[in-house]
Amino acid sequence: xxxxxxxxxxxxxxxxxxxxxxxxxxxxxxxxxxxxxxxxxxxxxxxxxxxxxxxxxxxxxxxxxxxxxxxxxxxxxxxxxxxxxxxxxxxxxxxxxxxxxxxxxxxxxxxxxxxxxxxxxxxxxxxxxxxxxxxxxxxxxxxxxxxxxxxxxxxxxxxxxxxxxxxxxxxxxxxxxxxxxxxxxxxxxxxxxxxxxxxxxxxxxxxxxxxxxxxxxxxxxxxxxxxxxxxxxxxxxxxxxxxxxxxxxxxxxxxxxxxxxxxxxxxxxxxxxxxxxxxxxxxxxxxxxxxxxxxx
Amino acid sequence: xxxxxxxxxxxxxxxxxxxxxxxxxxxxxxxxxxxxxxxxxxxxxxxxxxxxxxxxxxxxxxxxxxxxxxxxxxxxxxxxxxxxxxxxxxxxxxxxxxxxxxxxxxxxxxxxxxxxxxxxxxxxxxxxxxxxxxxxxxxxxxxxxxxxxxxxxxxxxxxxxxxxxxxxxxxxxxxxxxxxxxxxxxxxxxxxxxxxxxxxxxxxxxxxxxxxxxxxxxxxxxxxxxxxxxxxxxxxxxxxxxxxxxxxxxxxxxxxxxxxxxxxxxxxxxxxxxxxxxxxxxxxxxxxxxxxxxxxxxxx
Numbered sequence: 001x002x003x004x005x006x007x008x009x010x011x012x013x014x015x016x017x018x019x020x021x022x023x024x025x026x027x028x029x030x031x032x033x034x035x036x037x038x039x040x041x042x043x044x045x046x047x048x049x050x051x052x053x054x055x056x057x058x059x060x061x062x063x064x065x066x067x068x069x070x071x072x073x074x075x076x077x078x079x080x081x082x083x084x085x086x087x088x089x090x091x092x093x094x095x096x097x098x099x100x101x102x103x104x105x106x107x108x109x110x111x112x113x114x115x116x117x118x119x120x121x122x123x124x125x126x127x128x129x130x131x132x133x134x135x136x137x138x139x140x141x142x143x144x145x146x147x148x149x150x151x152x153x154x155x156x157x158x159x160x161x162x163x164x165x166x167x168x169x170x171x172x173x174x175x176x177x178x179x180x181x182x183x184x185x186x187x188x189x190x191x192x193x194x195x196x197x198x199x200x201x202x203x204x205x206x207x208x209x210x211x212x213x214x215x216x217x218x219x220x221x222x223x224x225x226x227x228x229x230x231x232x233x234x235x236x237x238x239x240x241x242x243x244x245x246x247x248x249x250x251x252x253x254x255x256x257x258x259x260x261x262x263x264x265x266x267x268x269x270x271x272x273x274x275x276x277x278x279x280x281x282x283x284x285x286x287x288x289x290x291x292x293x294x295x296x
Numbered sequence: 297x298x299x300x301x302x303x304x305x306x307x308x309x310x311x312x313x314x315x316x317x318x319x320x321x322x323x324x325x326x327x328x329x330x331x332x333x334x335x336x337x338x339x340x341x342x343x344x345x346x347x348x349x350x351x352x353x354x355x356x357x358x359x360x361x362x363x364x365x366x367x368x369x370x371x372x373x374x375x376x377x378x379x380x381x382x383x384x385x386x387x388x389x390x391x392x393x394x395x396x397x398x399x400x401x402x403x404x405x406x407x408x409x410x411x412x413x414x415x416x417x418x419x420x421x422x423x424x425x426x427x428x429x430x431x432x433x434x435x436x437x438x439x440x441x442x443x444x445x446x447x448x449x450x451x452x453x454x455x456x457x458x459x460x461x462x463x464x465x466x467x468x469x470x471x472x473x474x475x476x477x478x479x480x481x482x483x484x485x486x487x488x489x490x491x492x493x494x495x496x497x498x499x500x501x502x503x504x505x506x507x508x509x510x511x512x513x514x515x516x517x518x519x520x521x522x523x524x525x526x527x528x529x530x531x532x533x534x535x536x537x538x539x540x541x542x543x544x545x546x547x548x549x550x551x552x553x554x555x556x557x558x559x560x561x562x563x564x565x566x567x568x569x570x571x572x573x574x575x576x577x578x579x580x581x582x583x584x585x586x587x588x589x590x591x592x593x594x595x596x
Contacts, residue, residue, distance in 0.1 A: 037394050040387075041408050047423045047472065054426070067437040068445065107314050114311045120304040126315065128591045133322045135583040137533050139556045140576035141321070143569045144328035146560075167321045170314050199306035228416035230536040234557065245418045249540055252422045260426055267422035271415045278414035282407055285414070286480060 055265035082266035089247035096158045100165035101222040108173020113207045116181035117189045118199050133171035157241030165226040173218050180214035216284050224274050244270045333569035340563035356570040372463040373551045377531040379464040383471035384527050388478025396486040410476035421540025424469040428455040462548040478523050485519035525586050532579050
């Protein structure tokens with residue numbers, strides 16, 4: 001999924017409990033609030049319910065009249081088939097996502113350090129020009145991009161996709177690290193500067209260790225973005241050498257007429273890595289969203 | 297000069313790889329794309345470079361605008377963006393407002409509202425294609441079947457198969473995925489309003505509603521602006537969801553991003569590049585004022 005965060009100022013969260021004022025309508029208002037919140041939860045979870053129950057249904061069970069009912073018998077057949085179909089592409093997704101995430105995070109950290117703590121004349125212009133890449137509609141560079149990678153001999157599939165996720169990941173990783181370096185105490189780096197330490201030494205010994213929490217945020221963010229990408233996958237790979245999103249789309253189109261259960265199981269399989277990351281690290285996931293939107 | 301290099305050489309060296317990459321892959325390729333869009337590169341032979349291309353100026357742009365087909369894509373894009381934007385902003389704002397003050401289980405509710413964002417559009421397309429199945433009556437499944445079950449038969453509709461408004465049905469999954477993000481933005485905005493401001497307004501005898509309307513909501517304007525920019529630019533780029541729910545050849549749901557892919561698949565690189573350029577121009581109207589304003593607030 002292509003998502004990007006903004007650069008607008010949102011003040012830091014300051015969770016102060018509001019004073020609750022008892023009143024006659026207060027209890028009803030609170031009950032109403034709960035009901036609306038719960039209704040929202042039900043609506044959000046409807047697609048999940050459908051994904052799960054359909055993925056465990058046998059072929060005869062997935063008829064329109066029983067569309068919303070639980071499976072009569074629970075079977076893992078769809079899951080086995082989906083796994084057999086998708087496993088190679090899941091492996092390729094990992095091969096693509098892991099290096100591209102790490103490289104673009106390192107580049108973003110270097111840029112963020114320079115743009116925040118070791119500035120040069122015109123640093124803000126450079127930052128703005130890099131940021132524009134975050135909003136770039138990739139359709140507007142796709143044709144010459146294809147020609148260029150062909151000309152340079154970068155093979156389609158994983159190698160092309162690693163390169164593209166690194167390059168087009170630079171704007172968001174730069175933004176997050178720049179804002180991160182703005183938010184940490186400046187004294188350490190400043191005093192190293194005063195002591196006459198060179199920039200590379202300061203970056204290596206002070207900047208990098210300081211940036212570890214920033215890395216967690218950026219790695220999660222880039223992992224999710226690259227894993228969920230479909231646009232570059234369609235243009236620069238085929239189902240035979242592409243990532244899981246492409247294979248899943250292929251599977252869903254093929255299974256459309258015969259059995260929805262396989263594609264539902266496939267959709268869940270393809271989403272598991274990002275869902276696990278989200279559930280285990282939701283604190284950092286949220287921090288990523290917020291840091292992308294907190295102005296330095 | 298030497299002094300400047302000594303002073304700024306190291307930081308420039310450190311950022312140089314990224315400047316080069318962004319320079320080539322963003323700005324260089326944008327230039328190349330504008331060039332291709334102004335040639336007669338419409339055939340496979342020209343696409344592969346075996347046959348020469350000729351400069352034709354803006355005629356590809358004008359020809360595209362003259363076709364009913366492409367105008368339909370632009371209308372679809374507007375319909376999709378308006379629905380997606382209004383839907384995600386309203387739902388996200390209401391959720392943030394509901395969860396703004398402490399509530400038992402608030403954290404869990406936030407997690408649920410936000411989780412669809414971790415899923416790819418392709419994966420959510422799989423289940424939404426099922427939910428938005430256009431069959432009605434006996435053979436209905438998906439939401440149409442649900443409507444029958446709860447006695448709202450009249451709500452059954454062909455969803456994305458409606459020629460005029462079908463595209464707005466595809467905005468539903470987009471709203472489902474991004475409302476949580478809008479909520480998170482607004483929640484941060486709500487929490488940025490100092491408690492003293494609220495207290496002061498209450499001291500002055502303002503009702504709870506007046507506190508919100510006169511004190512808190514006005515403070516959320518910057519958040520609203522960035523939410524609009526983020527959602528609108530995502531919406532203008534939308535491709536994955538449409539491809540996975542509908543199909544690239546489906547007239548009723550086509551948008552410029554899909555046209556670009558279809559032109560490319562038939563080796564009409566000039567029109568493909570021109571459609572991409574149209575998207576860039578539309579997004580630039582939204583993004584450039586925003587980036588300029590951000591840049592000013594940084595340097596101020």
